[in-house]
Amino acid sequence: MALTLYSFWAATAPYRVRIGLALKGLDFDIVPVDLRAGDQHGEAYRARNPQGLAPALETDSGDLLTQSLAILEWLEETYPAPALLPPDALGRARVRAIAAIVACDIHPLNNLRVHQALQDLGVSREGVNTWSARWVSDGFDALEAMVLRHGRGFAYGDAPTLADCLLIPQVYAAARYDLDMNRWPALKAVADHAAGHPAFEAAHPRNQPGAPRP
Protein backbone atom coordinates (compact mmCIF):
# COMPACT_ATOMS: atom_id res chain seq x y z
CA MET A 1 0.00 0.00 0.00
CA ALA A 2 1.33 3.42 -0.93
CA LEU A 3 1.02 6.84 0.66
CA THR A 4 -1.87 8.92 -0.69
CA LEU A 5 -1.87 12.72 -0.58
CA TYR A 6 -5.09 14.71 -0.79
CA SER A 7 -3.80 17.76 -2.59
CA PHE A 8 -4.85 20.83 -4.57
CA TRP A 9 -2.38 22.00 -7.20
CA ALA A 10 -2.58 25.74 -6.39
CA ALA A 11 -2.71 25.63 -2.57
CA THR A 12 0.49 26.16 -0.62
CA ALA A 13 -0.16 23.79 2.33
CA PRO A 14 -0.31 20.62 0.17
CA TYR A 15 2.67 21.98 -1.83
CA ARG A 16 4.74 21.89 1.40
CA VAL A 17 4.00 18.20 1.90
CA ARG A 18 4.67 17.40 -1.77
CA ILE A 19 8.15 18.89 -1.35
CA GLY A 20 8.75 16.81 1.79
CA LEU A 21 7.61 13.61 0.08
CA ALA A 22 9.79 14.36 -2.97
CA LEU A 23 12.86 15.20 -0.85
CA LYS A 24 12.45 11.88 0.96
CA GLY A 25 12.19 10.13 -2.42
CA LEU A 26 8.87 8.54 -1.47
CA ASP A 27 6.32 7.15 -3.92
CA PHE A 28 2.83 8.50 -3.37
CA ASP A 29 -0.52 8.78 -5.09
CA ILE A 30 -2.33 12.09 -5.39
CA VAL A 31 -6.08 12.52 -4.99
CA PRO A 32 -6.94 16.03 -6.20
CA VAL A 33 -9.27 18.07 -3.96
CA ASP A 34 -10.38 21.18 -5.83
CA LEU A 35 -10.53 23.79 -3.06
CA ARG A 36 -11.81 26.49 -5.43
CA ALA A 37 -14.72 24.27 -6.50
CA GLY A 38 -15.50 23.38 -2.86
CA ASP A 39 -14.61 19.66 -3.06
CA GLN A 40 -13.37 19.91 0.54
CA HIS A 41 -16.92 20.54 1.78
CA GLY A 42 -18.35 17.45 0.10
CA GLU A 43 -19.57 14.57 2.22
CA ALA A 44 -17.07 12.10 0.80
CA TYR A 45 -14.10 14.24 1.78
CA ARG A 46 -15.52 15.38 5.14
CA ALA A 47 -16.04 11.76 6.10
CA ARG A 48 -12.28 11.29 5.73
CA ASN A 49 -11.20 14.70 7.04
CA PRO A 50 -13.80 16.44 9.25
CA GLN A 51 -11.98 19.77 9.13
CA GLY A 52 -12.37 19.82 5.35
CA LEU A 53 -8.92 21.27 4.67
CA ALA A 54 -6.11 20.05 2.45
CA PRO A 55 -3.59 18.47 2.69
CA ALA A 56 -4.35 15.15 4.28
CA LEU A 57 -2.05 12.15 4.01
CA GLU A 58 -3.24 8.58 4.10
CA THR A 59 -0.47 6.41 5.50
CA ASP A 60 0.34 2.90 4.35
CA SER A 61 -1.60 1.62 7.39
CA GLY A 62 -4.71 3.54 6.30
CA ASP A 63 -4.52 6.27 8.95
CA LEU A 64 -5.41 9.78 7.77
CA LEU A 65 -3.03 12.52 8.93
CA THR A 66 -3.93 16.22 8.78
CA GLN A 67 -2.11 19.55 9.15
CA SER A 68 0.96 20.05 6.97
CA LEU A 69 3.40 20.68 9.85
CA ALA A 70 2.27 17.52 11.65
CA ILE A 71 2.48 15.51 8.41
CA LEU A 72 6.01 16.75 7.68
CA GLU A 73 7.18 15.88 11.22
CA TRP A 74 5.62 12.43 10.81
CA LEU A 75 7.49 11.97 7.52
CA GLU A 76 10.73 12.96 9.24
CA GLU A 77 10.20 10.46 12.06
CA THR A 78 8.96 7.64 9.82
CA TYR A 79 11.45 8.08 6.95
CA PRO A 80 14.49 9.68 8.63
CA ALA A 81 16.78 9.80 5.56
CA PRO A 82 17.49 12.23 4.04
CA ALA A 83 16.92 14.35 7.16
CA LEU A 84 14.78 17.49 6.90
CA LEU A 85 15.90 18.68 10.36
CA PRO A 86 19.47 19.32 11.55
CA PRO A 87 20.89 16.95 14.18
CA ASP A 88 21.26 19.55 16.99
CA ALA A 89 18.37 20.88 19.06
CA LEU A 90 19.33 24.53 18.47
CA GLY A 91 19.45 24.04 14.69
CA ARG A 92 16.12 22.21 14.80
CA ALA A 93 14.61 25.12 16.74
CA ARG A 94 15.87 27.57 14.09
CA VAL A 95 14.44 25.50 11.23
CA ARG A 96 11.11 25.06 13.01
CA ALA A 97 10.97 28.81 13.77
CA ILE A 98 11.39 29.61 10.05
CA ALA A 99 8.66 27.08 9.25
CA ALA A 100 6.39 28.54 11.94
CA ILE A 101 6.75 32.11 10.64
CA VAL A 102 5.29 30.88 7.34
CA ALA A 103 2.74 28.50 8.86
CA CYS A 104 1.52 30.71 11.72
CA ASP A 105 2.31 34.34 10.84
CA ILE A 106 1.93 34.56 7.05
CA HIS A 107 -0.16 31.83 5.44
CA PRO A 108 -3.18 31.74 7.81
CA LEU A 109 -3.94 35.37 6.94
CA ASN A 110 -3.74 34.87 3.18
CA ASN A 111 -5.68 31.83 2.14
CA LEU A 112 -8.89 31.43 0.21
CA ARG A 113 -11.27 31.14 3.16
CA VAL A 114 -9.82 34.28 4.80
CA HIS A 115 -10.04 36.31 1.59
CA GLN A 116 -13.69 35.25 1.29
CA ALA A 117 -14.36 36.23 4.91
CA LEU A 118 -12.85 39.67 4.34
CA GLN A 119 -15.07 40.18 1.30
CA ASP A 120 -18.06 39.12 3.44
CA LEU A 121 -17.12 41.97 5.81
CA GLY A 122 -17.32 44.43 2.92
CA VAL A 123 -13.59 44.74 2.29
CA SER A 124 -12.85 45.57 -1.37
CA ARG A 125 -10.64 43.46 -3.61
CA GLU A 126 -7.99 46.16 -3.35
CA GLY A 127 -8.28 46.09 0.44
CA VAL A 128 -7.80 42.31 0.43
CA ASN A 129 -4.65 42.69 -1.66
CA THR A 130 -3.27 45.36 0.68
CA TRP A 131 -4.05 43.09 3.62
CA SER A 132 -2.25 40.12 2.06
CA ALA A 133 0.78 42.10 0.93
CA ARG A 134 1.18 43.48 4.44
CA TRP A 135 1.36 40.12 6.20
CA VAL A 136 3.58 38.58 3.55
CA SER A 137 5.95 41.58 3.73
CA ASP A 138 6.14 41.54 7.53
CA GLY A 139 6.79 37.82 7.55
CA PHE A 140 9.36 37.99 4.75
CA ASP A 141 11.23 40.72 6.65
CA ALA A 142 11.53 38.34 9.62
CA LEU A 143 12.48 35.41 7.38
CA GLU A 144 15.07 37.46 5.47
CA ALA A 145 16.94 38.18 8.72
CA MET A 146 16.91 34.50 9.68
CA VAL A 147 17.93 33.16 6.26
CA LEU A 148 20.68 35.78 5.97
CA ARG A 149 22.08 34.49 9.25
CA HIS A 150 21.56 30.75 8.85
CA GLY A 151 21.19 30.02 5.11
CA ARG A 152 23.94 28.74 2.84
CA GLY A 153 22.13 28.01 -0.41
CA PHE A 154 18.98 26.76 1.29
CA ALA A 155 17.08 28.52 4.09
CA TYR A 156 19.10 26.80 6.82
CA GLY A 157 22.51 25.50 5.80
CA ASP A 158 23.38 23.96 2.45
CA ALA A 159 20.77 21.20 2.20
CA PRO A 160 16.98 21.39 2.00
CA THR A 161 15.12 21.30 5.34
CA LEU A 162 11.60 21.67 6.67
CA ALA A 163 12.23 25.44 6.42
CA ASP A 164 12.44 25.21 2.61
CA CYS A 165 9.31 23.02 2.48
CA LEU A 166 7.42 25.98 3.96
CA LEU A 167 9.32 28.90 2.46
CA ILE A 168 9.27 27.93 -1.24
CA PRO A 169 5.45 27.61 -1.50
CA GLN A 170 5.05 30.96 0.27
CA VAL A 171 7.40 32.65 -2.21
CA TYR A 172 5.34 31.06 -5.01
CA ALA A 173 2.14 32.48 -3.47
CA ALA A 174 3.65 35.94 -2.98
CA ALA A 175 3.64 36.46 -6.76
CA ARG A 176 -0.15 36.82 -6.50
CA TYR A 177 0.28 40.09 -4.62
CA ASP A 178 2.75 41.67 -7.05
CA LEU A 179 5.44 41.76 -4.41
CA ASP A 180 8.94 42.41 -5.72
CA MET A 181 11.13 39.62 -4.32
CA ASN A 182 14.19 41.83 -4.83
CA ARG A 183 13.23 43.39 -1.48
CA TRP A 184 14.28 40.08 0.11
CA PRO A 185 17.48 39.05 -1.68
CA ALA A 186 18.31 36.16 0.67
CA LEU A 187 14.85 34.62 0.20
CA LYS A 188 15.01 35.17 -3.56
CA ALA A 189 18.42 33.45 -3.72
CA VAL A 190 17.03 30.42 -1.85
CA ALA A 191 13.99 30.26 -4.15
CA ASP A 192 16.21 30.48 -7.26
CA HIS A 193 18.49 27.78 -5.85
CA ALA A 194 15.58 25.48 -4.96
CA ALA A 195 14.09 25.91 -8.45
CA GLY A 196 17.01 23.88 -9.82
CA HIS A 197 16.43 20.96 -7.42
CA PRO A 198 14.42 18.03 -8.84
CA ALA A 199 12.28 17.53 -5.70
CA PHE A 200 11.13 21.15 -5.72
CA GLU A 201 10.45 20.92 -9.45
CA ALA A 202 8.39 17.73 -9.03
CA ALA A 203 6.32 19.34 -6.26
CA HIS A 204 5.67 22.59 -8.15
CA PRO A 205 2.00 23.50 -8.78
CA ARG A 206 2.49 23.56 -12.56
CA ASN A 207 3.36 19.86 -12.49
CA GLN A 208 0.26 18.74 -10.60
CA PRO A 209 -2.96 17.12 -11.80
CA GLY A 210 -5.58 19.83 -12.38
CA ALA A 211 -3.08 22.61 -13.11
CA PRO A 212 -3.77 24.65 -16.24
CA ARG A 213 -1.80 23.53 -19.29
CA PRO A 214 0.90 26.03 -20.25
Add this chain to the structure above:
Amino acid sequence: MALTLYSFWAATAPYRVRIGLALKGLDFDIVPVDLRAGDQHGEAYRARNPQGLAPALETDSGDLLTQSLAILEWLEETYPAPALLPPDALGRARVRAIAAIVACDIHPLNNLRVHQALQDLGVSREGVNTWSARWVSDGFDALEAMVLRHGRGFAYGDAPTLADCLLIPQVYAAARYDLDMNRWPALKAVADHAAGHPAFEAAHPRNQPGAPRP
Protein backbone atom coordinates in the same frame (compact mmCIF):
# COMPACT_ATOMS: atom_id res chain seq x y z
CA MET B 1 22.38 30.47 34.03
CA ALA B 2 18.63 29.98 33.91
CA LEU B 3 16.10 29.99 31.10
CA THR B 4 14.48 33.40 30.52
CA LEU B 5 11.06 33.76 28.93
CA TYR B 6 9.96 37.01 27.30
CA SER B 7 6.27 36.88 28.06
CA PHE B 8 3.09 38.94 28.21
CA TRP B 9 0.55 37.85 30.81
CA ALA B 10 -2.55 38.13 28.59
CA ALA B 11 -1.19 36.74 25.30
CA THR B 12 -1.83 33.12 24.45
CA ALA B 13 1.44 32.29 22.63
CA PRO B 14 3.69 32.91 25.69
CA TYR B 15 1.05 31.14 27.83
CA ARG B 16 1.67 27.96 25.77
CA VAL B 17 5.38 28.05 26.55
CA ARG B 18 4.76 28.78 30.24
CA ILE B 19 2.67 25.60 30.41
CA GLY B 20 5.43 23.60 28.72
CA LEU B 21 8.08 24.94 31.08
CA ALA B 22 5.88 24.25 34.11
CA LEU B 23 5.03 20.70 32.95
CA LYS B 24 8.76 20.01 32.58
CA GLY B 25 9.31 21.38 36.08
CA LEU B 26 11.92 23.86 34.82
CA ASP B 27 13.02 26.99 36.65
CA PHE B 28 12.82 30.11 34.51
CA ASP B 29 12.85 33.88 34.80
CA ILE B 30 10.18 36.02 33.17
CA VAL B 31 10.85 39.33 31.45
CA PRO B 32 7.45 40.97 30.83
CA VAL B 33 6.90 42.43 27.34
CA ASP B 34 3.72 44.53 27.38
CA LEU B 35 2.28 43.86 23.91
CA ARG B 36 -0.63 46.25 24.47
CA ALA B 37 1.76 49.09 25.32
CA GLY B 38 3.93 48.26 22.28
CA ASP B 39 7.06 47.12 24.19
CA GLN B 40 7.68 44.59 21.39
CA HIS B 41 8.37 47.41 18.92
CA GLY B 42 11.01 49.06 21.11
CA GLU B 43 14.63 49.00 20.00
CA ALA B 44 15.80 47.03 23.02
CA TYR B 45 13.43 44.15 22.30
CA ARG B 46 13.82 44.26 18.51
CA ALA B 47 17.59 43.95 18.91
CA ARG B 48 16.96 40.62 20.65
CA ASN B 49 14.01 39.50 18.54
CA PRO B 50 13.77 41.19 15.12
CA GLN B 51 10.23 39.94 14.52
CA GLY B 52 9.07 41.79 17.62
CA LEU B 53 6.68 39.08 18.77
CA ALA B 54 6.37 37.24 22.09
CA PRO B 55 7.27 34.69 23.30
CA ALA B 56 11.02 34.39 22.99
CA LEU B 57 13.09 32.06 25.16
CA GLU B 58 16.69 32.73 26.10
CA THR B 59 18.41 29.41 26.63
CA ASP B 60 21.05 28.73 29.26
CA SER B 61 23.69 29.18 26.51
CA GLY B 62 22.36 32.65 25.70
CA ASP B 63 20.65 31.73 22.41
CA LEU B 64 17.30 33.39 21.76
CA LEU B 65 14.59 31.07 20.45
CA THR B 66 11.40 32.36 18.84
CA GLN B 67 8.01 30.93 17.80
CA SER B 68 6.08 29.04 20.47
CA LEU B 69 5.83 25.75 18.54
CA ALA B 70 9.58 25.72 17.85
CA ILE B 71 10.32 26.57 21.50
CA LEU B 72 8.06 23.77 22.79
CA GLU B 73 9.71 21.23 20.45
CA TRP B 74 13.11 22.44 21.66
CA LEU B 75 12.02 21.97 25.27
CA GLU B 76 10.86 18.45 24.46
CA GLU B 77 14.20 17.55 22.84
CA THR B 78 16.34 19.24 25.48
CA TYR B 79 14.41 18.14 28.58
CA PRO B 80 12.73 14.89 27.49
CA ALA B 81 11.06 14.02 30.81
CA PRO B 82 8.18 14.22 31.40
CA ALA B 83 7.39 13.76 27.70
CA LEU B 84 4.97 16.15 26.00
CA LEU B 85 4.71 13.92 22.92
CA PRO B 86 3.62 10.26 22.81
CA PRO B 87 6.27 7.66 21.92
CA ASP B 88 4.71 6.52 18.61
CA ALA B 89 4.88 8.50 15.36
CA LEU B 90 1.12 8.24 14.75
CA GLY B 91 0.33 9.56 18.23
CA ARG B 92 2.86 12.36 17.78
CA ALA B 93 1.20 13.30 14.48
CA ARG B 94 -2.20 13.46 16.20
CA VAL B 95 -0.87 15.66 19.01
CA ARG B 96 0.92 17.95 16.58
CA ALA B 97 -2.21 18.20 14.41
CA ILE B 98 -4.25 19.35 17.43
CA ALA B 99 -1.51 21.89 18.24
CA ALA B 100 -1.42 23.07 14.60
CA ILE B 101 -5.18 23.64 14.45
CA VAL B 102 -4.76 26.13 17.30
CA ALA B 103 -1.46 27.60 16.11
CA CYS B 104 -2.25 27.84 12.37
CA ASP B 105 -6.05 27.86 11.96
CA ILE B 106 -7.37 29.72 15.03
CA HIS B 107 -4.89 31.97 16.80
CA PRO B 108 -3.29 33.78 13.80
CA LEU B 109 -6.70 35.21 12.90
CA ASN B 110 -7.50 36.43 16.41
CA ASN B 111 -4.59 38.29 17.85
CA LEU B 112 -4.05 41.95 18.65
CA ARG B 113 -2.22 42.90 15.44
CA VAL B 114 -4.92 41.29 13.28
CA HIS B 115 -7.75 42.98 15.16
CA GLN B 116 -5.99 46.30 14.66
CA ALA B 117 -5.54 45.60 10.93
CA LEU B 118 -9.25 44.82 10.57
CA GLN B 119 -10.14 48.10 12.27
CA ASP B 120 -7.75 49.88 9.88
CA LEU B 121 -9.81 48.40 7.02
CA GLY B 122 -12.93 49.99 8.48
CA VAL B 123 -14.35 46.85 10.09
CA SER B 124 -16.48 47.69 13.16
CA ARG B 125 -15.82 46.34 16.63
CA GLU B 126 -18.87 44.11 16.21
CA GLY B 127 -17.50 42.88 12.87
CA VAL B 128 -14.18 42.04 14.52
CA ASN B 129 -15.98 40.02 17.20
CA THR B 130 -18.01 38.13 14.58
CA TRP B 131 -14.79 37.44 12.68
CA SER B 132 -13.03 36.09 15.78
CA ALA B 133 -15.96 33.99 16.95
CA ARG B 134 -16.18 32.40 13.50
CA TRP B 135 -12.56 31.17 13.38
CA VAL B 136 -12.59 30.02 16.98
CA SER B 137 -15.87 28.12 16.40
CA ASP B 138 -14.64 26.44 13.21
CA GLY B 139 -11.39 25.44 14.88
CA PHE B 140 -13.11 24.22 18.05
CA ASP B 141 -15.45 22.05 15.93
CA ALA B 142 -12.39 20.35 14.43
CA LEU B 143 -10.68 20.05 17.81
CA GLU B 144 -13.82 18.66 19.48
CA ALA B 145 -13.88 15.75 16.99
CA MET B 146 -10.21 14.99 17.61
CA VAL B 147 -10.35 15.26 21.40
CA LEU B 148 -13.51 13.16 21.52
CA ARG B 149 -11.62 10.45 19.67
CA HIS B 150 -8.20 10.67 21.31
CA GLY B 151 -8.65 12.38 24.69
CA ARG B 152 -8.91 10.63 28.04
CA GLY B 153 -8.85 13.49 30.53
CA PHE B 154 -6.37 15.54 28.55
CA ALA B 155 -6.58 16.38 24.83
CA TYR B 156 -4.64 13.28 23.81
CA GLY B 157 -4.64 10.44 26.30
CA ASP B 158 -4.54 10.77 30.06
CA ALA B 159 -1.44 12.94 30.53
CA PRO B 160 -0.72 16.51 29.39
CA THR B 161 0.90 16.90 25.96
CA LEU B 162 1.86 19.61 23.52
CA ALA B 163 -1.81 19.56 22.46
CA ASP B 164 -2.89 20.84 25.91
CA CYS B 165 -0.14 23.50 25.87
CA LEU B 166 -1.91 24.97 22.83
CA LEU B 167 -5.54 24.15 23.59
CA ILE B 168 -5.84 25.53 27.11
CA PRO B 169 -4.68 29.09 26.25
CA GLN B 170 -7.06 29.13 23.27
CA VAL B 171 -9.99 28.14 25.51
CA TYR B 172 -8.94 30.94 27.89
CA ALA B 173 -8.93 33.43 24.97
CA ALA B 174 -12.32 32.24 23.67
CA ALA B 175 -14.01 33.77 26.72
CA ARG B 176 -13.31 37.19 25.12
CA TYR B 177 -15.79 36.42 22.35
CA ASP B 178 -18.64 35.28 24.60
CA LEU B 179 -18.53 31.78 23.16
CA ASP B 180 -20.43 29.18 25.16
CA MET B 181 -17.96 26.33 25.77
CA ASN B 182 -20.92 23.97 26.32
CA ARG B 183 -21.02 23.70 22.53
CA TRP B 184 -17.74 21.77 22.80
CA PRO B 185 -18.18 19.43 25.79
CA ALA B 186 -14.99 17.44 25.16
CA LEU B 187 -12.86 20.61 25.06
CA LYS B 188 -14.64 22.00 28.13
CA ALA B 189 -13.96 18.77 30.04
CA VAL B 190 -10.24 18.96 29.19
CA ALA B 191 -10.09 22.63 30.23
CA ASP B 192 -11.84 21.84 33.54
CA HIS B 193 -9.49 18.91 34.14
CA ALA B 194 -6.37 20.96 33.34
CA ALA B 195 -7.51 23.74 35.69
CA GLY B 196 -6.84 21.39 38.59
CA HIS B 197 -3.25 20.66 37.51
CA PRO B 198 -0.53 22.74 39.22
CA ALA B 199 1.48 23.40 36.02
CA PHE B 200 -1.55 24.86 34.26
CA GLU B 201 -2.38 26.92 37.34
CA ALA B 202 1.19 28.30 37.57
CA ALA B 203 1.12 29.27 33.87
CA HIS B 204 -2.31 30.96 34.01
CA PRO B 205 -2.42 34.64 32.99
CA ARG B 206 -3.81 35.70 36.39
CA ASN B 207 -0.63 34.46 38.07
CA GLN B 208 1.78 36.43 35.87
CA PRO B 209 3.67 39.67 36.50
CA GLY B 210 1.65 42.57 35.09
CA ALA B 211 -1.74 40.87 35.43
CA PRO B 212 -4.45 42.95 37.10
CA ARG B 213 -4.89 42.20 40.81
CA PRO B 214 -8.15 40.38 41.53
